[in-house]
Structure formats: structure tokens, C-alpha cells
Amino acid sequence: MAFTQIFAHRGSAGTHPENTMSSFKEAEKAGADGIELDVQLSKDGEVVVIHDETLDRTTNGKGFVKDFTLEELKKLDASYKFNTFFKKPRIPSFREVCEWLKTNELLCNVELKNGVFPYPQLEEKVIALVREFGLENRIIISSFNHYSIVYCFQLAPEIEIAPLYSEGLFMPWIYAQSIRGKAIHPNQRAAPDEIVVSSMENGIAVRPYTVNKKEDMIRLFNIGCSAIITDYPKKALELRKQTNE
Template sequence: MTLIFAHRGYSAKYPENTMKAFKEAEKAGADGIELDVQLTKDGEIVVIHDEKVDRTTNGTGYVIDFTFEELRKLDAGHKKSLLKKEPIPSLREVLEWLKTNNLKCNIEIKSNLATFMKIEQPVISMVQEFGLSDRIIISSFNHYSLVYCYRIAPEIEIAPLYAEGLYMPWVYAESIRAKGMHPKFKVAPNEIIKASMEYGIDVRPYTVNKEKEMRRLFEIGCTAFITDDPVLALKIRKEYH
């Protein structure tokens, strides 16, 4: 069965990368969630996509320039005009919540010059602390970051993110010890997905929001896909399973 991962939670309807979006994805029946992690000034791991807080909160500036306490004062829900303030979650908060359910979780490491080789170990240590190694997939566009993660904790699955067409991507994935890969859906034609899965590499394309693309992936039995709208994906999946 093709699994459905909610991209930054149920982000089509709720503020992305917030506990509200994650909890609503679980309520909807998603198989997993996808989230992004960054480091704060005081070394806390927080769940936010951009290097700056401007797009998703009512604040301005770089995440790395805020302490965790300062970040918590911002409202990550104001763009969706929720009545209740939604804070930026810490990774610890999300992992604690994951212990209460069976969801899989794709942690995307946002690794830049400021955080490369600084964020990977704390993320892995926290996953191990909560005993969630078998339910976590670590992905990143920084494949050096992934190799580093694999060396620290080979038991935690890694999956490279990529947005350009790769020749025989399953061979590349295997070369960095990845058991899966997360291509942009536009560079994941059926023949590439099928060949990768036959080779033993899981394929989870991102970000799949159109019904036509969802149907294509269900029809070929793709491992999983990442979507902003898990409700639509679940509705369509019922026709195939």
C-alpha cells in the first residue's frame, strides 16, 4: 500500500510545521508526517522550514539569531488566522507526541554553512533517546549531511532529496547507504520509480498535491508520497486499496 506522509503536517489547511498541523494529519489518517528542523542560537532543535521566521510567523529575522525562548513568543499560526496562537514546536515536543501514536516521521535536516556538522548529532541523539529509530527517516538536500548521519547511526534510515533528474538514482542511493529516496515528483517518472523499487530502494516523491499525480503513484504502487493534503490523498487511496 502506498503510504501518505503529510508535508509539514496537514499544511493545506493548518499552519505548516505546527503541532496543530501534525495532530490534524494524524486525525485525518495519514501514515506519517514530514517536518523540517533548524538550530536556534542556544542550540535547541526547532521545527521550521525557512532559515528566516518571516514567511511563517509574525516575526522577522534568522532562526539562528533567536534563542528558543524568543522563538516561542512568535505566532506560527497567524497567516491561517487561527483563534489560538500556534508556537514553533521543538523537535523534542514532536518526538514526545510521536510516542503516543504509530506515525512514521520524515525529518528533513536543513543543513547550511552555519549548521552543517552541528545539527545532525543532536537530532540523532534525540531520536535514539525516544527509541524512535525504526520510525524515523532522515532526509536532506545536503547529502554530505546524510552520509554523516548514517556514519553516526546506521540503524536510522536516510533518504536523499533531489529536484533534478538523476541517471539510475537507485545506484546513487545505494552508494550513500540510503534505503529510500525523495525526488521532486516531476523528476520521478513511472519507469524510474519502478526500477528503483525493484532494486530495493523505496521512493517517496514530494510534494504531490494534484489528484492526477496521486492517481499515477497509487496505480504503480509507489512506496509513499509526501503531500500537503492528506485528506484528498486518503480519499483517492480508498479507490485503489
Template sequence: MTEVIAHRGYSAKFPENTMIAFHEAEYANADGIELDVQLSKDGEVVVIHDEKLNRTTSGKGYVKDFTLQELKKLDAGVLFPNLSEKQTIPTLEEVFAWLATNTLICNVELKNGVFRYEGMEEKVIKLIRQYDLSKRTIISSFNHYSIVHCYRLAPEVEIAPLLSEGLYMPWIYAASIRAKGFHPRYSAVPNEVISLSLESGIAVRPYTVNKEVEMERLFQINCTAFITDDPTIAVKLRDKYKKDKA
């Protein structure tokens, strides 16, 4: 059955890429979480989407220009002022330590399209191995050179290219770079492409699927998974779809 992956955690109702958003995704019965990583000034792997701090935190400027200690002082919950507790930017290690206590899958997106972040792939893979998460982690990126580098470093960890536009026969491209799947923008992947990919043994996990009509389409064709801001709606729909089929 199609898996539900919470985009930056339960980001529809909680601050994206924070521990509360990840915990709430688990409580919502999501099958996994998706998160984004970059490097701090002192080389720590931190979980945040934008290259700049401005949108989601109380800080201003680029993530790469701040040490982990400086980043930890910021409030990462500014878009949700009603939260009772301050949320901080997590490290990937913090998330992995928590993942070691459950069975969720984790899609780690490398945000290295703007800044190269030398050595980030090695650091992410070291943490995956340290926490024994090789079988539950998928590394994705719009930077396909980066995920190929990851595959060469750790062939046991699944990689998946992110695709923002339609690609001709993407299942063949994915197989050519040793990816077992790909993550397309949901509007750029028609049913036929999903079906042909699945028939070729290539997983398809579209992003970011928030409309119920799109979720239903993906459940109906038994898509591998999809990435959504609201796992509660997705899980509820899936349960209803399962019941109707039975």
C-alpha cells in the same frame, strides 16, 4: 500500499510545522508526517522550514539568531488568522514526545543547505534514540554530506537524499551512500525510474504531490509513499483505489 506522508503536517489547512498541523495529519489518517529542523541560537533543534522567520511567523530575521525562549514567543500561525489558539514553533523533542504516543512515521528534513548548523546531526540522532524512534524515522536533506554523516553516526536510522532534479539511475546512487530510499521532486521521477528503483529494493517517496492525477499515478505503480500538503484527499483517493482494485 503507498503510504501518505503529510508535508509539514496537514499544511493545506493548518499552519505548517506546528503541533496542530501534525495532530490534524494523524486525524486525517496519514501514515506519517514530514517536518524540517534547524538550530536556535542556543543550539535547540526547532521545527521550521525557512531560514528566516518572516513568512510563517510574527518574527523577522534568521531562526539561528534567536534563542528558543525568544522563538517560543512568536506566533507560528500568522498565515491562518482564523485559528482560535496561538501556535508556537515546536521543538523536535516536543514532536517526538507526541510521536511516542502513536505509530506515525516521521521524515525529518535537515535544513542545513544555507547554514551549516554544526552538531545538528548529532542532536537529532540523540533525540531519535532517546524516544526510541529509530525504526520510524527517516532523515532526509538536500545536503547529502549531512545525511551520510547521520548514517555513520547511526546506521540503524534510515537516510534518504532529497533530489530536486532528475538523476541518472538514482537507485544506484542511493545504495552507494547506504540510503534505503530517495525523495525526488514528483515531476522529476517518471514511472520507469520508480519501478526500477523499487525492483532494486530502493524506496521512492516523491514530494510535494498535491494533484489528484499525480497521486493516482503513484498509487497505480505502487510507489513506496508520497509527501503531500493534503493527506485527506490522498487517503480518500487511496481508499477508492483499494476498493476499485478489490
């Protein structure tokens, strides 16, 4: 049976404040194969790691990410719904995450959050950091904005791209090949067994999101799905071990 990789969605988002260093470090500690994170631009053009376009849900700030400088964003408490008894987690810059990735072997799926606001130069800035830290072979760039990932491929054909999508797509492996993607990242509801298997048979990896339920994990492990993206990497690793025994 093929080995299914486990990507920690926004880090170990089920147990730690999402998209923070504590969440990413927990994923590493659990033994995940990779992490998934989201990037946007601050007011002063820095690449920052946060999912929503607004600060309201995951921090004690209010307003749009794009209206605050990196320094201002760094002052916010990003502990989200988790009570942290120690140091309050902060919004990391993508540079910080790249520095940390140099200390381990984790893969990293970078989702460009440029569907609502078309952040100028987001693609160039992400690629420049990936190249600066020599992470080209460990990064996958994904987005629901497929124009953006095609542009990334044109800028940096050595970095893998993968389209994100949430509805059923006809023969998605053909679409992925047409935009030079090596993988697809479908919502798990748009990833029935036959689509997963056919995609992999046609040389396209499949990494469904967000796979949190035990029965969904087991189904995907049993068909040897390329990877799953989950909020609970520790739980997924335990289940993968049991399924592969």
C-alpha cells in the same frame, strides 16, 4: 497492488499552519501513515521545527531562526496565512514532536535544513533525541545536503537516510545504494513511472514530494509507489481508498 504510504508534508500544510503541532495532529487525525518536518538550530543550540531559514514567511517574527533562542522563538505566532480563532500555534521544538510521536505509531521524515547554514552538531542533536525517545525504527532522515545524511548514517546506521533531490538523476537507486540510503525523495517532476518502478525493483523506496494534484496522486497510487509526501493527507487518503477499491 502495493500499498502507498501517505506522509503529511510539514503536517497537513494545505489546511493548517505548517510545521506546527496543530498541523501534525491534523495529519494523525486524517489517518496519515507519517509526517514530514524540517529542523534547524536556535541561537542556543536547540533543535527547532521550521522550514525557512528566516522567520518572515511563516511567523510574525523577522530575521534568521539561528539568531533567536528557543524561548524567543516560542513567543512568536506561527499561524502563517491561516486565521486561527483559538490558541496561536507556536514553533515546536523537535523534542516536543518526539514526545508526541511516542503517543502514536506515525513514521516521521526529518529533513535537515542545513544547506544554507551548516548548523554545527545538528546531526548529532537530532540523532540523540531520536535515540532518547526510542524512535529509531520510525524516523527517516533526509536532506538536500547529502554529506549531512551520509554523516548521519555513520553516526547512526540504524536510522534510515534518504537523499532529497529536485532534478533528474540517472539510475537514482544506484546512487542511493552507494550512500547507504534505503529510499530516495525526489521532486515529483523527477519521478517518472519508470524511475519509480526501477528504484523499487532494486530495493529502494521512492517517496516523491510535494504531491498535491489529484492526477499525480492517482498516477503514483496506480504504480504502487512506496509513498507520497503531500500537503493534503486527508484528500490523499480518500483518493488512495478509491484507487485501491
